[in-house]
Amino acid sequence: MAGSTLVYNPVAPPPAETQASRFALDRLAGKTIGFIDNSKPNFNFLVEDLSELLVTKYGVARVVKRRKRSASQGAPDEVMRELTEQCDAVITGSGD
Amino acid sequence: MAKRGRTALTVCSASFIGLGRAQQKALGSPDLPIAVVPHPFGTRSREELREIASSCADEIARLLCESVPRASKSAYEQASIARAQLIEVPDDLEEINKYFIQRRWADGLIIAPPTAERVERMLRHTRRAPEEVVAKIAPGFGAATVELIAINAVMAGCHPEYLPVLIAAAEAVATPQFHLQAIQATTNPAAVWLIVNGPIAKWLEVNSGSNCLGQGAWANATLGRALRLILQNIGGALPGEMDRATQGQPGKYTFCCAENEDASPWEPLHVERGYAVDTSTVTVVGALGTWSMNMTAKQPEEVIAMLGDTMQYPASSDYIYGGAPFVILSPQHANLFHRAGWSKAQVKEKLWEASKIRAGRSRGSEFERMATGRRAELGEIGPDTRVPITERPEHISVIVAGGPGAHSVFVPVSAHTRSVTREVVLSE
Numbered sequence: 213m214a215g216s217t218l219v220y221n222p223v224a225p226p227p228a229e230t231q232a233s234r235f236a237l238d239r240l241a242g243k244t245i246g247f248i249d250n251s252k253p254n255f256n257f258l259v260e261d262l263s264e265l266l267v268t269k270y271g272v273a274r275v276v277k278r279r280k281r282s283a284s285q286g287a288p289d290e291v292m293r294e295l296t297e298q299c300d301a302v303i304t305g306s307g308d
Numbered sequence: 309m310a311k312r313g314r315t316a317l318t319v320c321s322a323s324f325i326g327l328g329r330a331q332q333k334a335l336g337s338p339d340l341p342i343a344v345v346p347h348p349f350g351t352r353s354r355e356e357l358r359e360i361a362s363s364c365a366d367e368i369a370r371l372l373c374e375s376v377p378r379a380s381k382s383a384y385e386q387a388s389i390a391r392a393q394l395i396e397v398p399d400d401l402e403e404i405n406k407y408f409i410q411r412r413w414a415d416g417l418i419i420a421p422p423t424a425e426r427v428e429r430m431l432r433h434t435r436r437a438p439e440e441v442v443a444k445i446a447p448g449f450g451a452a453t454v455e456l457i458a459i460n461a462v463m464a465g466c467h468p469e470y471l472p473v474l475i476a477a478a479e480a481v482a483t484p485q486f487h488l489q490a491i492q493a494t495t496n497p498a499a500v501w502l503i504v505n506g507p508i509a510k511w512l513e514v515n516s517g518s519n520c521l522g523q524g525a526w527a528n529a530t531l532g533r534a535l536r537l538i539l540q541n542i543g544g545a546l547p548g549e550m551d552r553a554t555q556g557q558p559g560k561y562t563f564c565c566a567e568n569e570d571a572s573p574w575e576p577l578h579v580e581r582g583y584a585v586d587t588s589t590v591t592v593v594g595a596l597g598t599w600s601m602n603m604t605a606k607q608p609e610e611v612i613a614m615l616g617d618t619m620q621y622p623a624s625s626d627y628i629y630g631g632a633p634f635v636i637l638s639p640q641h642a643n644l645f646h647r648a649g650w651s652k653a654q655v656k657e658k659l660w661e662a663s664k665i666r667a668g669r670s671r672g673s674e675f676e677r678m679a680t681g682r683r684a685e686l687g688e689i690g691p692d693t694r695v696p697i698t699e700r701p702e703h704i705s706v707i708v709a710g711g712p713g714a715h716s717v718f719v720p721v722s723a724h725t726r727s728v729t730r731e732v733v734l735s736e
Binding site: 214215216217218219220221222223224225226234235236237238239240245251252253254255257258261262265266269270281282284285292295296299300301302303304305306307308 | 312313314315316317318319320321322323324327328333334337339340341345347348349350351352354357358360361362364365368369372373374375376392393394395396397398399400403404408411413421422423424427445448450451452453455456459460463487489490494495537541542543544628629673677680681722723724
């Protein structure tokens, strides 16, 4: 029967948690909601439909929509600044 | 957005939830809400999309207002990065391989056990400290310490003197313009191709000649494989999880060659990029594959036309966004061009012109993506607009590699990536 030996674990540990990341809204009525359209096929339609529903059904005051140049790139800093300043919550997309 | 103190929510198609969750955790925001829509989402009809929006609006409203008790920090936090962990395993090659495969620490081929002795031998080939962080590797943003790079290099079968090449490659892939996040997580078959230039290519016997992208050379096989293990084990891109490739490609096992500088009539890649000819470098390329372009011709114009025709693929990221593809010229083709009096820059200009595509060859959503992606550069795009493969001719990279034969190779690249060259710093 084989004895034992020591080898290294080749995997990097995940980074430590850096900060609190979830901020709940007290309600949706009267709030401003931002969308970052990831520019994947059809996501623009989902943004359109959800915007309408959030306003008509949940009383959201205003929707701000911005579209990325492509899905694989992050939103530009100026878009992030603008949405941070204007919106109470921001919705993004992932997947196909 | 969450890091800027705003409520943030991701709408995710069902097949991508694993990627979304893993990335949130890796970025230190593990509790962000995700609303799920059916996958595939992009092929749904307008009516189906209305139904999807209607059914997920309530969930989005609920999640945006949901308060979640914060998980204890220890649930996510790991011990600070210092030295890698030694683990006790059976002293048997097959058992060790089973142990690694079960934990998804290997690539499917047999690995060499990363024992302390082997890793120590490799670490002698750098002056950098074992615990020094060379780079953070997306999409998991694991810290690539010198030691972890060496461990993965041992597993791949690298000789100890290969380590400096892999340290430089880890630095290169983590450079922002390389866009590693997208290369690692995309559904595209994106692999990272290593090109070695300068004297180290000969010292390490990296094949630049016949079959340089095929099997048979220890350095080519193990260097490319080691980088793949680094991307998987340190970057966290496990197939089917954060690595979302639909099929992937064989180049994801290994993809490495040297430029055939002796057979090239022009300055090599690293000299073009500002390094001295006797400096050793490694270049990383986010390659989507290789396509052989075979033509025996006496007229250089005929070869250029053939290459330009072959490069045209309407739905490629290169045409949609303005890319940075590579062309590997065989020595035969390169010397045909050189005898015509053409510099490498002139060859790039001719390829750029010959590979312009009629925009109308892209259909439906691909045409729209191209029209959006290239608008800033080309203005409004109609069906008859001739769209170049890159924004400028010099964005096509050309190297000379391979042995005798009339085959050159087109290497399209992943969206928005730019290849990166780094000096290989030797220990003495």
